[in-house]
Amino acid sequence: MDQIRIRGGRTLSGRLPISGAKNAALTLMPAALLTDEPLTLRNLPRLADVDTFSHLLNQHGASTAVEGSRPEDFGRVMTLRAGKITSTTAPYDIVRKMRASILVLGPLLAREGVATVSQPGGCAIGNRPIDLHLKGLEALGAEIELTSGYVRAKAPGGLRGGRITFPMVSVGATENVLMAAVLAKGESVIENAAREPEIVDLANCLVAMGAKIEGIGSERLLVQGRDRLHGATYAVMADRIETGSYACAVATAGGEIELVGATAASLGATLDALHQAGVETHQTNDGLLVKRANGLHGINVGTAPYPGFPTDMQAQFMAMLCLAEGASLLTETIFENRFMHAPELSRMGADITVKGRSAFVRGVPALTGAPVMATDLRASMSLIIAGLAAQGETVVSRIYHLDRGYERLEEKLQGVGADIERVSDG
Numbered sequence: 001m002d003q004i005r006i007r008g009g010r011t012l013s014g015r016l017p018i019s020g021a022k023n024a025a026l027t028l029m030p031a032a033l034l035t036d037e038p039l040t041l042r043n044l045p046r047l048a049d050v051d052t053f054s055h056l057l058n059q060h061g062a063s064t065a066v067e068g069s070r071p072e073d074f075g076r077v078m079t080l081r082a083g084k085i086t087s088t089t090a091p092y093d094i095v096r097k098m099r100a101s102i103l104v105l106g107p108l109l110a111r112e113g114v115a116t117v118s119q120p121g122g123c124a125i126g127n128r129p130i131d132l133h134l135k136g137l138e139a140l141g142a143e144i145e146l147t148s149g150y151v152r153a154k155a156p157g158g159l160r161g162g163r164i165t166f167p168m169v170s171v172g173a174t175e176n177v178l179m180a181a182v183l184a185k186g187e188s189v190i191e192n193a194a195r196e197p198e199i200v201d202l203a204n205c206l207v208a209m210g211a212k213i214e215g216i217g218s219e220r221l222l223v224q225g226r227d228r229l230h231g232a233t234y235a236v237m238a239d240r241i242e243t244g245s246y247a248c249a250v251a252t253a254g255g256e257i258e259l260v261g262a263t264a265a266s267l268g269a270t271l272d273a274l275h276q277a278g279v280e281t282h283q284t285n286d287g288l289l290v291k292r293a294n295g296l297h298g299i300n301v302g303t304a305p306y307p308g309f310p311t312d313m314q315a316q317f318m319a320m321l322c323l324a325e326g327a328s329l330l331t332e333t334i335f336e337n338r339f340m341h342a343p344e345l346s347r348m349g350a351d352i353t354v355k356g357r358s359a360f361v362r363g364v365p366a367l368t369g370a371p372v373m374a375t376d377l378r379a380s381m382s383l384i385i386a387g388l389a390a391q392g393e394t395v396v397s398r399i400y401h402l403d404r405g406y407e408r409l410e411e412k413l414q415g416v417g418a419d420i421e422r423v424s425d426g
C-alpha cells in the first residue's frame with residue numbers, strides 16, 4: 001500500500017493550482033441522470049471519488065467520456081450521457097466506497113419513477129443517517145421502504161411538487177431533493193435548505209439544463225418542476241476546501257504561495273479564521289496569495305453549516321494551530337467523531353485535549369516527524385500539514401483517503417518546494 005513520506009521544515013513558495021471541487025463534482029455528476037442529453041462537465045477533478053461516481057453512472061447505463069485532456073493537466077472535461085437508464089439500482093459494492101452515491105436516488109426516482117439504492121451506512125467521522133433525504137423525497141410523493149440494506153423508492157405516477165422544511169441543515173438531502181424537484185409536477189418549496197457554494201453550483205448547472213429555481217444561495221429554494229431537462233456544458237467551481245487546506249499548509253510551514261484559480265468569495269468563514277490566526281491573504285488576478293507574515297496565534301472556532309466555518313476544514317486548522325502561540329478551542333458541531341487526527345498529531349508532539357465535541361489545543365514551539373496513520377480524508381490532510389512543518393521525517397499511511405479528495409497532492413506540494421513523495425511500503 002502506498003504511503004506519503006515528508007521531510008519537514010521547508011518553507012513553501014510559488015504557484016499551486018486549485019482543482020475543481022470534489023463536493024461539487026459529486027453532486028453535478030448525478031445531475032446527468034436527469035436528462036437524456038449530454039451534460040459536459042469542465043474542470044472535473046481527477047479523484048478516486050470521481051472515478052467511483054463514473055463507474056456508478058456507467059452501471060445505470062450512462063456513458064462518461066473523458067475528452068482530450070493531457071496527463072499533465074489538472075482536471076479534465078467529461079461528457080456524461082444518460083440516453084437511456086438501463087438499471088435503477090445502485091449496488092452495495094459501489095455505495096459502500098462512497099457515501100455520495102446516495103445522490104443518484106433523487107434523480108433516478110424523478111426520471112424513472114423508481115430507484116433502489118444501497119443504504120450508505122456510517123463512516124469513520126460519524127453515523128451519517130439519510131432520514132432527511134428520505135423525508136424530503138416523501139414530501140414529493142415518493143413511497144419508500146427500507147429492506148435488506150436497500151432504500152426502495154417508487155413514485156408510480158411520477159413525483160409531484162411539495163413542501164419540505166428540513167429540521168436540520170443537510171447538504172446531501174438538499175441536493176437530492178432539489179434534483180428530484182426539478183422534474184416533479186408543479187411547485188416545490190425547500191425550507192432550511194443548505195446554502196453551501198457547492199449547492200449553488202448544482203442549482204446553477206440545473207438552471208443551465210432548463211430547470212426553474214428561485215432563491216439560489218438562500219435557505220429557501222422554490223422550484224417549478226419541468227417535464228424534461230436538456231443538456232448543458234458547465235464548469236465545476238474551484239475547490240474551497242482544497243484551497244483552505246493549502247492555505248493552512250503554507251501558514252504552518254511558512255512561506256508564500258499563490259493558489260491559482262481559488263476565489264476568496266466562496267471561502268467565507270475559513271478566510272476570516274485564517275486572518276484571525278494571523279495569516280495574510282490577497283486576491284490576485286489568478287487566484288489567492290497566502291502568506292504567513294508573522295507568527296500564528298491561537299483562535300476559537302466552531303464548525304457550522306455554510307456560511308459558518310466548515311467541518312471539512314476543522315482538521316487542517318487543528319494541525320496549523322498546534323504551532324500557534326497560545327491556546328485554541330475547536331468545537332465540532334456537525335459530525336460526532338471528527339477528532340481522530342488529534343491522537344496522531346499528539347504523536348508528533350502536539351498538545352491537544354479532546355473533551356466531547358471540543359478540542360483544546362495549546363501551541364507548542366515545534367512538532368517532530370513520526371509514522372502516522374490517516375483515518376479519513378481531512379484528517380489525512382492535517383497529518384500532511386503537520387508533516388510539512390515538523391522537524392524530521394513523517395510517513396503517512398492509509399493515504400487512499402487522500403486520493404478521494406486531493407488531486408495529485410504530492411505533485412502540487414513538490415511544485416511549491418516541499419520535500420514530499422509517494423512511496424510504496426512494499
Ligand SMILES: CC(=O)N[C@H]1[C@@H](OP(=O)(O)OP(=O)(O)OC[C@H]2O[C@@H](n3ccc(=O)[nH]c3=O)[C@H](O)[C@@H]2O)O[C@H](CO)[C@@H](O)[C@@H]1O
Pocket residue numbers: 022023024026099100126127128129130131132133134168169170171172173194310311312334335
Ligand atoms: C459529498 C459531500 O458533499 N460531502 C459533504 C456533505 O456531506 P453530507 O451531505 O453527508 O452532510 P450533511 O450536510 O448531510 O450532514 C450534516 C449533518 O446532518 C446529519 N444528517 C444528514 C442527513 C440526514 O438525512 N440526516 C442527518 O441527521 C449528518 O449526520 C450530519 O450530522 O456535507 C458535509 C457537511 O458540510 C461535509 O462534511 C461533506 O464533505
Ligand SMILES: C=C(OP(=O)(O)O)C(=O)O
Pocket residue numbers: 023099100312377378405
Ligand atoms: C466528509 C467528506 O466527504 P464525504 O461526504 O464524501 O465523505 C469531506 O469531503 O471531507
